[in-house]
Each structure stands twice: as structure tokens, then as C-alpha cells.
Amino acid sequence: MSKIQRGVSLYSFQEEMFLGQMSVEDVLAFASSIGAKGIEILPEQNMPTFPHIDDAEVARWQEMLARHGAHFTCYDMFLDTKLRKGETLSDAEQVESIRRDLVLCNRLGIRNMRVLIFVRPDILEKCVPYAEELDVHMGVEVHAPWHLEHAWILRTIDVADRLGTKHLGILPDMGVFMKHYPPEFRARFERQGARPEVAQFIVDQHEQKIMCEYTIYEVAVKMGGNKAEIAMAETLRHAPYANPKRIKDYAPWFRHIQAKFYGMTEDCTDPAIAYEDVIPELVKCGWEGTLSSEYEGNRWIQDVMPVDSREQVRRQHVMFERLIARAEAQREIV
Template identity: 90%
Template structure:
């Protein structure tokens, strides 16, 4: 039996929360109702008084988790490297900011902290002693256009290996497994004036995994692409397809996954991201952690229809259940 758990990042409900249609507790309650018991929080977005969080506020959150039968899975930190009219934070100030987040993460009893990808490995190295003391895993988000074997990511893994620490590693974002170009992206660009024959060319190029810069050049220079067409071609820079089979090699370095998605079909399949390839690999290697929904499709459809993040998240969890059960059965019968 797989030990993969299901959860939701509160970021998934950004549209409804921004419009005042859902409160934080509404989001937690909905996640619980579909069996997604793990809650990933973004304190800077979800807590108005951040970073000054009182003990009473911490207890209110913990009571809310208990009330809905949910639990915290991950704390998403942010690091503003520029303050005071563009002045850069010193290394010491960056370390202090991350250590502040580690301490707040610990107060909530959370064991995983998402680190933004641009945080330097040497900065994180200085934070490892406190992470070890508080027993918190710092996972650098592997976000497109980076990928599991990108040199920048390997630098963080090298630091973790050198320190022999289990408290520094990575945190994959499933956007790195874009097998097919998202239909929602294409439709939005066509509404903005991209011609169907050009958008089809871009989709075909992505399907063949042609280097994105070649496609951008073809569209912008050789095909005389308009603004929408060039913008669509440029999204290919953030549309990598990493090899799911390499997940087993990196599984020891991550405990949490941001299960990004842009749209779910009515039959609860993802038209773009390769979950049908990723989840079997996670099951086969015995990975233990949480698949945490991260819906980001709202921005691609909000110009033509009302966003329903709840239904999109629900469909993704139906898919998770189906794919995990199938992978378990195949492993058992192998």
C-alpha cells in the first residue's frame, strides 16, 4: 500500500479568496470534504499580521485544522531580496529572514518548508543548523524552467550531501513534467489575436520537444508573428518535460510535491502534465509524502468564464486516487 498522501495548497483557491468568495476556513473545509487532508499554507498571503503572528493566532489555526480533521503539510516561505528602494539584502539579512520563517514554521508544528528556487545554496547552508535543530526539511522548489537535473538544483543537492543532512533538499513542482501544451493557454492566446495556424505550429513544436528558442525565432522572425503569437511561443521557455523515470534517483531529497495543474478535463484527466507517468514512478520507488494540489488555471480563463477552483481541485484528486490505485495494483501483480 502506497504511503502517498493527498493535500491542497491554499494557493489553489487564490481566485475565490481574492474575490471574497471563500475564506481560509472555507478552503480548509472543502479540502477536507474531498479527502485532501494535508494543508499547505502561505503565511504571507493567508495571515494578515505576518510576520508578527501571535500565539493566539497559531492556536486558532491549529484548532481549525483539528476541527476539520486536517493537518499542516508545508509552509511556503518567500524571500524579498530587495528592500528600501532596490537595496539588496545582505547575506546575513537573508539568513535572518529564512531563520524567522523556520521558527514560525516550527511554531505551527510543520515539518516541511518550501524554499523559493532563487535562494542561493550557500545561504541555505547557513540555515541548516537551525533546520536540524527544529527538525524542518528545507525543500528548494524545482520550478520550470529549472528541472531535476539542472545545475542550480544539483548545487543544493551537493550541499546536502556534503553536510550529510536530511534537512535540506528539493521540492518538485509538477510543472516540470509538461508533456503536452495546455489547451487553456492556447485558447487564451487565440482570444488575444493569435492565429490558429500559428498556435498549431507552436503546439506541434512543443509536442516534438523542439528547443524553445528555435520556435520563438520561427514565430517572431520567419512567420511574422503578432504580439499574442510571440507571447505564446515564449511560454515554451517555461514548458519543460523532465524525465519521470529519474524521480527515483531524487526521491530521497524530497518529502513534498507541489502538484501544479492548469486544467482538468471532465473525465478527471490532465491534458498537459504527465501525472500518468509520474505517479507510477513515485509508487514504485516507495516515496512517502504529500501530493499537494496547486491550481494555477484561473488566470487563463478568468476573461471568459467564472473560475471554479473547487471543481478543478476535486477532479485532480479523483485522478490521484485512480492513478495511485492503478499503480499499486500493477506493482502488486508485477
């Protein structure tokens, strides 16, 4: 049986939490109710006193998780490299900032930390001794437009291999597997004035995986694109489709997945991200980790309808259960 676990990122419920419609505990209760017991936290957003977290606050979170049978899976760190006066943090200051996050990660009982993609590999190399001491895996987020085989990502893997450490690697964001253009994107741009025929051209270009710069040029210059049309074409820069079959080659370096999605259909399928191709590969290679829902469709629909993050996340987990079960059955047959 597959050892893939299911969870949610608190980021998925930012709309409702910002509007005061859900509390963090509401999210934990909901996540647990759908079997998504792994919780990915963003301390800078979810802990008002961050970075000054006392033992009482740590205990409060642990008690809250216990009430709902949930547990932490990942800590999302941020690194502000620029100071208010326009100055840049020194290398030593960046290392100290990351060390601070590693310490809090450990105090919270979390063993995976999401590292923003722009953090330099040589900075992370200096942080490895702290990560090893505190037993926290630093996973560099593989976020579009980067992908698993991008040279920047390979640099981090090279550092991990050279050091022989199990505490540095990557953390894939499923946005790199955008097989089809999200319907939510298209609808929003059309509401902003994109002509249907131009929008269709952009969707068709993405479907054929035409180099995005060609499409942007066609729309902006040859088609006389308006502001909304050019903006829609420019989203293609962040809409890559990596090869799901390469997942097995990189699985040893990641323990957590940010399961990004923009919208689920009523029959619980994702019309954009290629989960039907990705999950069988994860099952096939025996990957053990957490699929953590990261719903980002809110910003694309909030101008015309209420956001229902709960229903969207619920549908994604119905899909996860279905795809994992199907992949397990196929592996047994083979």
C-alpha cells in the same frame, strides 16, 4: 499500500479568496471533504499579521485544522532580497529572514518548508543548523524552467550530501513534467489575437520538444508573429518535459510535491502534465509524502468564465486516487 498522501495548497483557491467567495476555513472544509487533508500554507498571503504571529493566532489555526480533520504539510516561504530603496539584503539578513520563517514553521507544527528556487545554496548551508534544531526540512522548489537535473538544483543536493543533513533538499513542482501544451494557454492566446495556424505550429513544436528558442525565432521572424503569438511561443521557455523515470533517483531528497495543474477534463484527466507517468514512478520507488494540489488555471480562463477552483481540484484528486490505485495494483502483480 502506497503511503502517498493527498493535500491542497491554499494557493489553488486564490481567485475565490481574493473575491471574498471563500474563506480559509471554507478551503479547509472543502479539502477535507475530498480526502485532501494536508494543507500547504502561504503565511504572507494567508496570515494578515505576518510576520508578527502571536500564540493566539497559532492556536486559532490549529483549532480550525482540527475542526476539519486536516493538518499542515508545508510552509511556503518567500525571500525579498531587494529593499524598497533598491538596496539588496546582505547574506546575514537573508539568513535571518529564513531563520524567522523556520521558527514560525516550527511553531505551526509544520515540518516541510518550500524554499524559492533563487535562494543561493551557500545561504541555505548557513541555515541548516537552524533547520536541524527546529526539525524543518528546507526543500528548494524545482520550478520550470529548471528541472531535477539542472546544475543549480544539483548544487543544493551537493550541499545536503556534504553536510550529511536530512533537513535540506528539494521540492518538485510538477510543472517540470509538461508533456503536452496546456489547452488553457492556447485558448487564451487565441482570444488575444493569435492566429489558429500559428498557435497550432507552437503546439506541434512543443509536442516534438523542439528547442524553444528555435520556435520563438520561427514565430517572431519567419512567421511575422503578432504580440499574442510571440507571447505564446515564449511560454515554451517555461514548459519543460523532464523524464519521469528519473524521479526515483531524486526521491530521497524530497518529502513534498507541488502538484501543479492548469485544468482538468470532465473525465478527470490532466491534458498537459504527465501525472500518468509520474505517479507510477512515485509508487514504484515507495515515496512517502504529500501530493499538494496547486491549481494555476484561473488566470488563463478568468477573462471568459467564472473560475471554479473547487471543481478543478476535486477532479485532480479523483485522478490521484485512480492513478495511485492502478499503480499499486500493478506493483502487486509484479
